[in-house]
Amino acid sequence: MVDGDIQFAPDGRLRHCLTTEGMGGERITEILDLAESFAGVNDKTIKKVPLLRGHTVVNLFFESSTRTRSTFELAAKRLSADVLNIDVQRSATSKGESLLDTIANLQAMQCDLFVMRHPESGAANLVARHVDDDVHVINAGDGLHAHPTQALLDVFTMRRHKPDLSERSVAIVGDLRHSRVARSEIHALRALGVGEIRAIAPRTLLPVDLEGLGVRVYEDIDAGLADVDIVVMLRLQRERMEHALLPSSSEYFAGWGLTPERLARARPDAIVMHPGPTNRGVEIDSRVADGPQSVILEQVTNGIAIRMAVMALVAGTAPQREGR
Secondary structure: OOOHHEEEEOOOOOOOOOOOOOOOOHHHHHHHHHHHHHHHHHHHOOOOOOOOOOOEEEEOOOOOHHHHHHHHHHHHHHOOOOEEEEEEHOOOOHHHHEEEEHHHHHHHOOOOOEEEOOOOOOHHHHHHHHHOOOOOOEEEEEOOOHHHHHHHHHHHHHHHOOOOHHHEEEEEOOOEEEOHHHHHHHHHHHHHOEEEEEOOOOHHHOOOOHHHHHEEEEHHHHHOOOOOOEEEEOOOOOOHOOOOOOOOHHHHHHOOOHHHHHHHOOOOOOEEEEEOOOOOOOOHHHHHHOOOOHHHHHHHHHHHHHHHHHHHHHHHOOOOOOOO
């Protein structure tokens, strides 16, 4: 389910943000560079730029979210947009209205940009195929498919700490089988030419196609963490598991949790990341989550700048780079 072609307008600009697959290194770098310019806005007394003034952004979340929804709202407001948060549990969809009818009604209210999270893979792509030409869709997570802005903010964080990613090794640890973040991150890292991507997990939590994506697979966490530069921990997504794939959380932590002792196998200056929410004592030890190598809260901060960049680009209001 790539459908990456519908992300781009006929003139080649980014019209929607649905997936990092097929986005390309040049486009991803453009987003990262623009986010770098927006990062400074967050340090100003007045944290606003007028790039989306007069635009209406709709947050349409059919799944629970704290970080993603909040950072999208803050990003839109810092771009001077009007923001509409839909309470899905009390909306017409809870009364049987279809997703496309909901979108059509919001379009009739002159809404310009939809930020959508949905439990069904492909939902954002479906909406993108049906909106008007001047309306834009950003995928904030759809089923097991993709979470492009999380992957972009993670890569942005990596680049700030390890500027030359072509010389770096990245280990993604945990529930890769159910993680839309991991899929999006792998595509983004490959597009940027990262030196090495490792997937570390029990066999039951590994997708079958990883090696075809150029990823080295490890079932032994100690071997997998040896000399890596970046460690990305993933949450156990039990709500997406159709049946028990692990004996218990405590046994998982004993075998796969990131402890200070295990982190010591990575490079001394390795950074630790987590897309959240973190489950302490399940996939990560508190001493690591709160330790000097953790950049988990920095990821949250960077999410605002990345989402500002993506919204400005899809809306066509981003400052043009030299040479374009």
